[in-house]
Amino acid sequence: MLxxxxxxxxxxxxxxxxGLDWQAFKQIxxxxxxxxxxxxxxxxxxxxxxxxLEAHERFARLIELFVRVLVVELGMxxxxxxxxxxxxxxxxxxxxxxxxYYIQNYALxxxxxxxxxxxxxxxxxxxxxxxxxxxxxNRLYASLGVPEFWRFNGREWKILCLVxxxxxxxxxxxxxxxxxxxxxxxxxETALLDEVTAEIxxxxxxxxx
Numbered sequence: 001m002l003x004x005x006x007x008x009x010x011x012x013x014x015x016x017x018x019g020l021d022w023q024a025f026k027q028i029x030x031x032x033x034x035x036x037x038x039x040x041x042x043x044x045x046x047x048x049x050x051x052x053l054e055a056h057e058r059f060a061r062l063i064e065l066f067v068r069v070l071v072v073e074l075g076m077x078x079x080x081x082x083x084x085x086x087x088x089x090x091x092x093x094x095x096x097x098x099x100x101y102y103i104q105n106y107a108l109x110x111x112x113x114x115x116x117x118x119x120x121x122x123x124x125x126x127x128x129x130x131x132x133x134x135x136x137x138n139r140l141y142a143s144l145g146v147p148e149f150w151r152f153n154g155r156e157w158k159i160l161c162l163v164x165x166x167x168x169x170x171x172x173x174x175x176x177x178x179x180x181x182x183x184x185x186x187x188x189e190t191a192l193l194d195e196v197t198a199e200i201x202x203x204x205x206x207x208x209x
Contacts, residue, residue: 011056011130011154017047022089029094039083041133042094043140048133059152060098060128062191062198066184067101067126069199070176073206077106081114081122086144088116093140099126103175104147121145124175130154138167148175157184178209 020028025042032038032049039050052060064080071078081100088094100122102109109119125146127137130153141149142162149160149167159181160167161174173179183205191198 011053011059011128013051013053014131014133015049016134017049019045020047021045022092025094039096040085040094041096041135041137041140042092043135044092046135048135050133052128055130055154056098056128058192059130059154059188060126062188062195063126063128063150063152063184064099065191065195065199066187066202067099067124069202070179070206071103073203074176074178076103077110078103079106079110084114086116086121088144090117091143093143095125095137095140095144097122097125097141098128100124116144121147124148124150124173126150126152128152128154142167148173157181178206 017028020042022042025040025047028047029040032040037051039052041048041050068078070076079102081102083096083098084100086095086097086100101124102122104123105120121144123146125141125148127150129137129151137151138149138160142165145162147162149162150173151158151160159170159173161170171181183202187198187202190201
């Protein structure tokens with residue numbers, strides 16, 4: 001666990017609609033995207049609209065920095081997708097994760113805009129959910145074929161790997177096997193007080209290994 005006290009802050013505001021077909025979902029998404037910073041996740045008739053608050057955004061951006069430092073220091077390549085909408089109308093599923101990355105499949109997608117009808121799903125997706133969500137995100141991202149899914153609730157980091165169509169929790173990331181969970185917790189604890197020092201220390205830690 002990262003933080004045992006104080007209690008977790010409110011990380012997101014959410015509203016859920018049920019019984020919406022795909023066309024109704026896309027209409028709502030289009031209207032609200034023009035007017036808000038909301039994120040949308042849709043799973044077979046259920047639409048959850050999320051407004052991220054400070055705690056959510058801060059953890060999401062720090063984990064993004066954590067991933068980028070790893071990729072750079074380990075000499076890897078990466079295409080960052082951010083919260084790009086991952087639509088699969090044929091599956092009646094759509095998601096806007098906090099962060100999505102192509103790393104192993106970088107060479108397959110580096111030179112064009114992603115089309116999930118032809119391209120693989122991102123190799124790694126990250127979601128921060130500090131407050132409860134009504135969507136079964138494990139099932140959703142497994143259906144989209146995301147090989148590795150990180151979930152962080154403000155205290156605990158779960159590394160989920162796709163095995164036979166379902167996620168299995170692992171102690172280490174197959175993308176970054178060098179890194180134990182404690183490395184992220186230490187990075188976040190330091191970064192919540194001093195982001196620059198956290199990055200410097202983490203880079204030095206990687207180089208020493």
